[in-house]
Amino acid sequence: MTDEVLSIQERLYPDLACFGCGHANDRGLKLRSYEADGYVVATFTPWPEHDNGLGYLNGGIISTVLDCHSAAAVTSEATHRGWPALPGAALPYVTAGLNVRYLRPSPLHEAVELRATITAASEAEMTAEVELIWDDKPRATATAHWKRWRPRP
Numbered sequence: 536m537t538d539e540v541l542s543i544q545e546r547l548y549p550d551l552a553c554f555g556c557g558h559a560n561d562r563g564l565k566l567r568s569y570e571a572d573g574y575v576v577a578t579f580t581p582w583p584e585h586d587n588g589l590g591y592l593n594g595g596i597i598s599t600v601l602d603c604h605s606a607a608a609v610t611s612e613a614t615h616r617g618w619p620a621l622p623g624a625a626l627p628y629v630t631a632g633l634n635v636r637y638l639r640p641s642p643l644h645e646a647v648e649l650r651a652t653i654t655a656a657s658e659a660e661m662t663a664e665v666e667l668i669w670d671d672k673p674r675a676t677a678t679a680h681w682k683r684w685r686p687r688p
Contacts, residue, residue: 542566542567542568542569542577542607543567543568543569543570543575543607543608543610543611544556544557544558544565544566544567544568544607545558545567547607547610547611547614548610548625548626551625551626553603553606554599555599555600555602555603556568556603556604556606556607564579564599564600564603566579566600566603566604566607566649568604568607568608568611568649568651570611571650573652574608574650574651574652575604575607575608575611575650575651575652576648576649576650576651577600577604577607577648577649578646578647578648578649579600579646579647579648579649579667580645580646580647581596581641581642581643581644581647583643585643586643587643590643591640591641591642591643592640592641592642592643592647592674594635594637597635597637597641597667597674597675598633598635598677600649600667601633601635601649601665601667601675601676601677601679602630602633602677602679604649604651604665605630605633605651605663605665605677605679605681606626606628606630606681607651608651608652608653608663608665609627609628609653609661609663609679609681610626610627610628612653612656612661613627613628613661614627616656616658618658618683620684621683621684621685621686622686623686624684624685624686625684626684627683627684628660628661628681628682628683628684629681629682629684630679630680630681631660631680631681631682632678632679632680633677633678633679633680634677634678635675635676635677636675636676636677637674637675638672638673638674638675638676639672639674640674641667641669641674641675642669645669647667647668647669647674648667648668648669649665649666649667649668650665650666650668651663651664651665651666651679652664652665658683659682659683660680660681660682660683661680661681662678662679662680662681663678663679663681664676664677664678664679665677665678665679
């Protein structure tokens with residue numbers, strides 16, 4: 536496999552066991568995000584278990600994929616800027632806040648698109664705007680705040 540077909544997660548943090556984006560978690564979602572023209576994109580297909588009880592995608596799963604997709608955008612940006620993970624950190628940044636807005640129901644039985652754009656970046660922190668889109672309409676949006684991960688002994 537070449538780097539062109541590997542997702543950001545598979546290239547930059549393949550051993551992470553995160554439920555949403557970790558490819559080292561056999562029971563996880565294994566989100567795959569890719570760089571596009573000025574943003575990061577992914578397709579996510581919900582599982583039947585992600586039902587909110589009303590036949591739509593569960594809000595917790597929506598938050599998870601928005602958070603994990605923003606992680607790909609932030610990690611990719613950090614890599615491009617030469618800000619690698621610090622010694623002892625699995626990623627260069629860690630989620631410091633996620634403000635999610637649910638705009639309309641998200642389908643349970645169809646793939647949705649995720650888009651993330653970095654709106655502010657410094658070595659100390661980053662901000663990403665993230666959307667979950669279906670049928671050309673945003674179903675949920677989030678502002679994700681990330682801080683430099685500085686492991687403590």
